[in-house]
Amino acid sequence: MGELHIHSVLVSGANRGIGLGLVQHFLGMPTPPKWVFAGCRDPKGQRTHELQNLASKHPNLVIIPLKVFNPASIKAAAATVEKHLGSSGLTLLINNAGIVRNTELEEGTLENMIQVYTTNTTGPLLMGQAFLPLLKKAVQGSPGSALSCSKAAIVNMSSIAGSIAYPLEWDRMQIVSYCCSKVPPASVNMLTKCHSVGYKEHGILCITLYPGWVQTDLGSASKQKPPVTVDASMQRMPKVLSSLSKKDTSTFLDWERKVVPW
Template identity: 70%
Template sequence: MGELHVRSLLVTGANRGIGLGLVQHFLGRPKPPEWVFAGCRDPKGQRAQELQNLVSRHPNLVIIPLDVTDPASIKAAAVRVEEQLGGSGLNLLINNAGMLICNTIDNEKMENMTRIYTTNTVGPLLMSQAFLPLLKKSAQRSLGSALSCSKAAIINMSSSAGSIEEVFLWDQAHIVAYRCSKAALNMLTKCQSLGYREHGILCVALHPGWVHTDMGDSVGHTPPVTVDASVRGMLKVLSSLSEKDTGTLLDWEGKVVPW
């Protein structure tokens, strides 16, 4: 397993759940990143209180106002991050922000499908486009040509619920709009891996497990995986990713998830 040397990263949806867990674990590493950017819609709101508390103890943490469904917000975030980095590139972009609305296949609505698809699929597309120049700069400054998360990478937080072969937990929750958005995100990841490989950027979709978060709990059953276990597992996976993994869908233990 390789070492994970991340100089700078941005996590979307970082005020709670898996996003917050990722921020906490990166900050707690023996050699933490020089900059950790935590994107959330309302940095001063009550739901971002834990992030605000972290800032007082970690001067390398910067909370970024960011709504991944708003192109103007994404553009402003990219400008802010670029200014903070002062000429160096962004090492790692983790597109974690997502949403889920529990519906059966019979009562799924167009407005829900549109909202969820915009957040879960279009958001990562726009984020990756906006931060591509900074990711390319990071790749250019790195030694060697091999792809890795220590060089430059886009990690899209997907789900085995989007696996057409597995259709994970269908009996517990239909969540059709969520499933469709994650299946589309998987294809986006594959496309990004093909389009950005020449720039030295690794692109992978990760299934974090069925995690005990607000979203994970919303399907009406207690998820078996804690945020801490999921994040620890994903960090191990990130440290091991290489050329052979770009464009794949892996779970939090490093196992391949079928498309």
């Protein structure tokens, strides 16, 4: 298993939960990235205090406004990142932002479905498009042809709720808008497959990653306490990222590097 050597990384939904945990991990690496971009909807909002505190201690952390459901916001974020990177590219794009609405089958509405689908599925699609030029720059600046997260990669964070074949989640969490926005082949996992096929020629690794059922606001939406802490997930997930190679692109793996059935 190799080590991550990342020049730059962008994490969406970075002000809390898994996104914040990822930012903390990257900043705490023995050799941290030169640039860590933390995207969140309201950088000056009440729920960004911890992220702001990190930024005050780490000059390589840049907090940027990013609403993944808004194409104009995504383009503006890409332009901001490009200004900081200069002639270098973006090594790692982690599409982590996601929302959930507690609606069961009988309560699902058009508004809920559109809102959740736009954030959880369309958002990663538009993010990939907007940051593709910077990912391609990273490839050009990285020697060798092997795919890896240290060269250039898109990581789409998903949920085991997106697995039709995994029965436990159906008994535990029947949240129709969230499950549909995460269920293959219509959503995030199929998008990763499309990413892997479309961006393979550019040398970009693309993968879907399940961080575990983590104790976050989103993870607790089913009214049950998730078994995995953010710290426990962060101890495992970076190791998974460091181990990824060409054979893993387009796959759906969990925080313990196990293949998740679609």
